[in-house]
Amino acid sequence: MATRVYECLKSIGEKIIENKDFLTDLDREIGDADHGVNMARGFQGVIEKVAQDDPDIGAVLKKTGMTLLSTVGGASGPLYGTAYMEAGKVLAGKNEISTDDFLAAFDAAIAGIQKRGKAEKGEKTMLDSLIPAREAFAEAAQGGADLKSSLDAACKAAEEGIEFTKTIAATKGRASYLGDRSIGHQDPGATSATITLETIRDFL
Template identity: 80%
Template sequence: MSTRVYDCLKCIGEKIIENKDFLTDLDREIGDADHGVNMARGFQSVIEKVSPDEADLGAALKKTGMTLLSTVGGASGPLYGTAYMEAAKVLAGKDSLSAEDFKLALEAAIAGIQKRGKAEKGEKTMLDSLIPAHDAFASKVDEGGSLVDGLDAACEAANEGIEFTKTIAATKGRASYLGDRSIGHQDPGATSATMTLEVIRDFLKG
């Protein structure tokens, strides 16, 4: 991946910014109607603050996490910020990305989100996309699949996770106030997390 880490982060940011209204509309149904706006603002700052010459994956992700933590409001800032910062620890000092690196980084990101958000799969959060994505990725790679093969499987599982969030009631965050009325709506966090995985996959397919 080399110095392309900035280019990939920029692509993630552009995807989030491009879908700002869509993500905000999803959040309007079950939350504070600010997920897209907040995430777009955060990633605009990431694009401005991460050095295009940064070759260290860990350093770039740490900067991303710290920037999201300080610029994204609501629950998303701490959760996404933590995810990137935990992944950064796994990738510290690396200038390329193997399938095993990605698996461990995603694992660390998920653990960080679970600890910070005190959440588990099945509560209508981003974990409902990320945990199945990790499991599908690990399974594909353990079978001998490449990084991109694993990401293909991860993205498919993450999208199934989005569909799953429509079938359950929220028990975390603002959406939990709606109880069963949150059923039928997809989770904005699961959606932005899936977008992130899809951008990484498409970027690596290049």
């Protein structure tokens, strides 16, 4: 299972790298034009540095978070790094992931992002995709859906979250300097978060 977690992380990295220019173009509209470049650099580091055969899933995620924290510039490094490290704490010592485990890790990742970024849903950030995705995942799982089906629901909600970010002004980060001029543009962080969830779903 741990090897498959690495393979999933590698798939996420490859998808982020594939979308590097797209994410950077989104960030050019409302930010520093570096989100895609920074995220691609960070996940290239994950692919190269994270152990492929560590049986401890939590340790793999912790190493992923530390790598992103040290290699991704801007605000994304601390936020994504924290998300993976907090998820890793929940999954420490585990070599399999159940639907309940995934939800617990999801909750920890979101809480870490909120604490680190001092942000909430509705401020044009990655949380506008992640929080609705978490809610949809939990609702599906509680209704008896398996991990894959729960992720399907989460991805749909995350995509709707991206659309929502186009309708609101940014109040956090560099984009907040634009005020109402940020309306009409989708948030790069919400987009990379959705790409991450969709890649996990597709991997499964």
